[in-house]
Amino acid sequence: MNSNVAPIATGELEDGGAGMSRSSEPENTTLKDEARSRQKMISIRGLKKSFGDAVVYDGFDLDLPQGQFISVFGPNGCGKSTLINMISGLMPMDAGEVLYDGQTINETKISYVFQNYREALFPWLRSIDNIHYPLKVMGVPKKKRDERVEQLLADFEVKIDLNAYPYTLSGGQQQTVSILRALVTDPEVLFLDEPFSALDFEMTLFMREQIQKIYLKTKTTTLLVSHDLEEAVQLAEKVLLLTRRPTQVAEIVDVDLDWPRTTQITTDTRFVDLKRHCLDVFWREVKAT
Template identity: 55%
Template sequence: MSGGIAPRETALSIRGLRKAFGGQPVYDGFDLDVRRGDILAIFGPNGCGKSTLINMAAGLLPHDGGEILFDGRTVADVRVGYVFQNYREALFPWRRAADNIRYPMRRLGLPAAEIERRLERLSADFRVRFDLNRYPYELSGGQQQLVSIMRSLAIEPEVLFLDEPFSALDYETTLSLRALLQDVLKGREVTSILVSHDLEESIVLADRLLMLTRRPTSVADDVPIPLPWPRTPETLGEAGFVAIKTRCLRVFTEAVAGA
């Protein structure tokens, strides 16, 4: 357990989570608390169930036991956002980019004026310079994932889940999207859980990094990341960052990969 977070400050609380695939336990009594407004990154070896964890939390996958509560409520009563790794398959290609972003707001029953207001604010926050009236397939990969991110934030989610959002993008695009995303998430104080297979990204985008072990999954290390925001490409060279990365690499080789 990652003690010390007062109940009112906890946006997401997981207790005694159990999940097995084909009789093989992935989670067997897993606990986690996520502080409101924090960005939590989850890092671990392949197949340790990082995506499984956020899919269960987001209500996309049933769990076998334990509870997942958002300030005392189950996911059905909570607005959550989700950014998929595969933006190409997550966006609706038959709707224009702007209509993709409007879609969850319409499901929420927001009035049209409010929908347009939020759409404009999102375009401004993310400094969108391309035409949102185009279809997703007419946009570049980075633009499509940006549309996905805007769509997930449009409902002003209480918790945002991001499943390896940049792993299909080139490095240059990743750097610029990371910068935009941290500005918006920190500016709006969105509680976020980021699954990543990139250690550098997990550190640079998070307030706290959870390192997971192989199955059955437990926490190998729970690393606070007190680096100042905003974090820039220069952050990657600073002593504080390097120290954290060294610690994480050691944990990864010892507890995670070696087990």
């Protein structure tokens, strides 16, 4: 397992803008435009993974833009969670390479939110201490930890009793704590592995809104694995559709819909058309021999 990955978040907390400086030289607008146009990428090359005789990935290549919300969807058993587990460093690859804008996983700040929030949170710690935990492990001084957590809670208008222990909170509240803990280190990439599957329908709709709010505020590169196609389309800027094993990319669908996307968008004609197209690709792959 990559030493930079935990059920919470990893990497070093960066100091805020005190180090900014100004130059008396005129700005080179051409260079600035070129820098803006250069899209940062997550590059995956030659990925291989087998479990016994079952070959899941065999020479899998993919480029994903950073700074976007990407949903991963495909047939059962195609290796959706396996893919993000390997990209994040939680699971070793048999072969291949993953680079984040040319850097390895050990040089990249990532966070991971698991499906089972009950096992991800530490029950002996108060909710607020769960959020503090990754910063404490990283050796961030208490004053800076307090400042960072206070700012995070203010940014997202958290209305939960964080002095309570996780097991006394509702499922949605516990998963909110998990997500806040994942965000506290200001990650470059956020992985979400079916984060709402254990929640009831009402709480799932609420959490979809919360995830959108977080993404629109931070623009953190986000990879979501979902078994719910409606959810995958509603939350994403791109939907990565996978084939059956050995898994390849079936199609990457651009979701060009306005933000934020409330539940009502699911009846919008454009949304319905996008979902139908994704479903057509899905069934094509399910029926493939």
